[in-house]
Amino acid sequence: MKLPLGQPAIVAYPVHLNHLSVISRNTDYEPWFYSNYIQLSCPPEFPHDRTKIMNFFNYDFDHPFYDTSPFAANTRTERIGNQDSIITSFIQLLDNQKYLSVYADDYELPFRGWYQTEHLPHELFLYGYDLDSAVFYALGYQGPGIPGEQTVTFKDFVQAYTSASALITANYADCHWMHFDYQLEYKANHYPLDLELIIQSIESYLQSTEFDLMPGTVCGISVYGLLKDYYHNWFHSLTAFDVRPFHLLWEHKNLMCKRIDFIQKYTGTVLSHLLSVSDELQKDFLNLRNRMLKEQISRQKTPPGLFAKIIDVLIEREVQLLSALVQQLGREADTFLPQANSSQA
Numbered sequence: 001m002k003l004p005l006g007q008p009a010i011v012a013y014p015v016h017l018n019h020l021s022v023i024s025r026n027t028d029y030e031p032w033f034y035s036n037y038i039q040l041s042c043p044p045e046f047p048h049d050r051t052k053i054m055n056f057f058n059y060d061f062d063h064p065f066y067d068t069s070p071f072a073a074n075t076r077t078e079r080i081g082n083q084d085s086i087i088t089s090f091i092q093l094l095d096n097q098k099y100l101s102v103y104a105d106d107y108e109l110p111f112r113g114w115y116q117t118e119h120l121p122h123e124l125f126l127y128g129y130d131l132d133s134a135v136f137y138a139l140g141y142q143g144p145g146i147p148g149e150q151t152v153t154f155k156d157f158v159q160a161y162t163s164a165s166a167l168i169t170a171n172y173a174d175c176h177w178m179h180f181d182y183q184l185e186y187k188a189n190h191y192p193l194d195l196e197l198i199i200q201s202i203e204s205y206l207q208s209t210e211f212d213l214m215p216g217t218v219c220g221i222s223v224y225g226l227l228k229d230y231y232h233n234w235f236h237s238l239t240a241f242d243v244r245p246f247h248l249l250w251e252h253k254n255l256m257c258k259r260i261d262f263i264q265k266y267t268g269t270v271l272s273h274l275l276s277v278s279d280e281l282q283k284d285f286l287n288l289r290n291r292m293l294k295e296q297i298s299r300q301k302t303p304p305g306l307f308a309k310i311i312d313v314l315i316e317r318e319v320q321l322l323s324a325l326v327q328q329l330g331r332e333a334d335t336f337l338p339q340a341n342s343s344q345a
Contacts, residue, residue: 002128002137003099009255010037011147012248013055015067018125021139021147022099022184023071031266032070032191034259036060038201040252041211042218046245047229054223054245056252057211059201070189076180079103079165086161087154090136091129093183100126101182105167108160111140111150121164121178124152145247193266198259199329202322221319224311232304241296246289253282253318260325269332277321284314 006024010016023029036058043052058064068074079102080086090100104124106114114120128137135151142148152160168178203209208220218226227245234241257278264271288310295301302310 001094001130003094003097005127005139008147009033009258010056010248010251011141011145012244012251013053014123014125016056017141017147018099018101018123018139019067019069019072019184021127022186023069025186028189029069029071029191030262031193032060032189034262035191035194035197036201037066037252037255038198038259039205039209040220040223041214042223042226044216044218044226046218046226047233053242054227054248056248057214057217057219059197059204068184070191071187073185073187074182075185076182079168079179079181080161081165083158083162086158090126091131094126094129098183098185101184102126102161103164103168103178104157104160105163106160108156108163109152110156111152119163119167121167121172124160193263195263195267195329195332198263199326202326206319206322206326221315224315228304228308228311231302231307235301235304235307241292243289243292243296246285246292250282250285250289253278253285256322257282263329267332269328271325271328274321274325274328277317281314281317281321284317288314 004025005021006026008017008020008024010020020033023033037056039057039059040054041057042054043049045052046054056066058066060069063069080089090102093100102124103121105119106112106122107116107119109115109124112122114122125139126136127139129135130137130151133151134154136154136157138150138152140148140150168175172178205220208218208222210219211217227249230245257275260271260275260278263269264275291302
């Protein structure tokens with residue numbers, strides 16, 4: 001038994017992979033999706049504290065933090081204390097069409113990088129099971145940015161789940177989110193494309209507008225300054241390098257390219273020139289990500305000054321593209337009248 005999964009357009013972090021895999025099981029989510037996922041945010045500690053990451057921020061005030069949407073209901077329950085009821089409880093939830101996100105100890109999971117090396121409570125996303133083989137099906141990564149199916153035996157899962165419970169109680173008392181199991185349920189909905197929100201979000205991105213919900217956070221174009229600082233630290237002192245911010249940046253540009261194509265088809269607006277420019281930009285960000293992957297392996301690093309120049313050229317091209325897009329969409333917004341949004345009725 002497997003619950004259906006779609007093909008998510010963002011996979012840089014598990015929170016995107018899991019949520020978007022659920023809601024992309026059909027195309028109804030696309031107008032909401034392309035109306036959001038435009039603005040970027042980054043805690044100012046990022047260059048020095050790599051637990052603080054670059055990510056998206058949405059202006060959908062009901063779903064601002066990209067882990068829920070109008071197409072998914074997210075609930076949580078207390079972690080299960082009775083070891084004998086863990087498997088039956090999760091099977092029942094899956095039978096009720098609920099995807100599961102739980103914390104399990106990577107030390108006990110053979111497909112995780114910390115297997116038999118280090119005890120670490122980590123998110124595990126379950127979407128099915130097989131009673132004959134006594135396994136759960138989990139969504140994970142088969143390589144950097146490559147989603148794939150994993151299987152975990154019931155025996156290993158119980159051990160990983162109970163070990164995580166002990167670790168969380170002993171070492172993660174302040175991490176309140178770890179003390180729960182989460183259920184994500186697909187919810188059919190209707191949400192039209194919101195051109196005004198798209199324009200507002202792009203302008204906010206270009207102006208690096210700060211969010212009321214996240215005071216002090218670096219936003220929009222300004223995140224590139226922190227990226228330069230991070231690369232400078234990597235060049236001079238860091239022994240470990242996280243390529244995921246570069247992968248997320250490529251996904252951000254690739255998504256803008258898909259968004260322009262979607263707007264063109266949805267509204268009939270001719271955006272073919274901007275689509276071509278956007279496609280070239282996302283290819284160059286993909287090359288940048290691949291360059292960072294090679295540096296991570298070879299340790300042959302680009303001088304920080306040259307890296308900064310590469311970033312500055314990309315920023316200039318992106319600003320030109322998005323400014324032109326806002327100008328053209330502004331001319332269309334007054335004449336484009338979407339249907340009423342039933343999700344907010």
